[in-house]
Amino acid sequence: MxxxxxxxxxxxxxxxxxxxxxxxxxxxxxxTSGLSGTRGTFTAARCHTTGTGGTRVCTGTFVPAKGGFVDRTAQIRNARIQVGRPVDLRRRPDGGYVQPGxxxxxxxxxxxxxxxxxxxxxxxxxxxxxxxxxxxxxxxxxxxxxxxxxxxxxxxxxxxxxxxxxxxxxxxxxxxxxx
The missing domain is CATH 1.20.1300 (3 helical TM bundles of succinate and fumarate reductases)
Structure with missing residues (x-):
C-alpha cells in the first residue's frame, strides 16, 4: 500500500x-508563430557577440506597426538580423522581442x-x-x-x-x- x-x-x-x-x-x-505580441519593425543600429557562449545581441529601434511606443533602445538576442535592414518582430508584454518564423x-x-x-x-x-x-x-x-x-x-x-x-x-x- x-x-x-x-x-x-x-x-x-x-x-x-x-x-x-x-x-x-x-x-x-x-x-514565435506570430499569433501574439505587438507587431512591428526593428532596425538594428549595431550587433555584437557577448560572452563565451557567443550570444549575438542586436540593438536598434522598434516601431510598432499600428502606432504606439517607439523603443529606440530595443535589444534582441540570437536573431537573424543584419545591421540597417528592417525586420518584423513581436514585442512581448514583458518588453522582450521575438523574431517570429x-x-x-x-x-x-x-x-x-x-x-x-x-x-x-x-x-x-x-x-x-x-x-x-x-x-x-x-x-x-x-x-x-x-x-x-x-x-x-x-x-x-x-x-x-x-x-x-x-x-x-x-x-x-x-x-x-x-x-
Missing part, C-alpha cells in the same frame, strides 16, 4: 512538473513535445514498476491488472507519438535554420 501511494505521488509530481515546464515553450510559441516556432514545439514525451516515459516506468505489470511484448498491455493495463495502453502510444513529433519539429526547425 505504501509503494502504491508513493507511486501515485511520484506520478502526480511528474504531471505537475511537466505541466509547469510546458508553459514556457507554449508561451514562447504564441510569439517557422524555425523558432518549430524549436518551441519540439521542446513542448519533448517534455510530453519525457513525462509519458517516466509515467510508463512508474506503471511498469510493480512486478506483476509488464510493458514488454510477451503480454498484452491490457492484460495487466487494473489500472496498469489501461494506463499503459494510453501512455505507450502517447510516448511514441510525442517522441516522433519531437524529432519531426526539431528536424523541420533545423532544416529551416539552414535556409
Amino acid at each position: 505504501l509503494l502504491t501511494a508513493l507511486g501515485v505521488l511520484a506520478a502526480l509530481g511528474v504531471l505537475a512538473l511537466a505541466g509547469w515546464l510546458l508553459t514556457f515553450p507554449l508561451n514562447d510559441a504564441r510569439f 517557422p524555425m523558432s516556432a518549430g524549436k518551441d514545439l519540439a521542446l513542448a513535445f519533448g517534455i510530453v514525451s519525457l513525462a509519458a516515459f517516466l509515467l510508463v516506468v512508474l506503471c511498469a514498476a510493480p512486478k506483476r505489470v509488464s510493458a514488454g511484448g510477451w503480454k498484452r498491455m491490457r492484460k495487466n491488472p487494473p489500472p496498469w493495463g489501461t494506463l499503459l495502453t494510453i501512455l505507450v502510444p502517447l510516448f511514441g507519438a510525442s517522441l516522433a513529433l519531437t524529432v519531426l519539429c526539431a528536424s523541420v526547425g533545423f532544416l529551416l535554420s539552414l535556409a
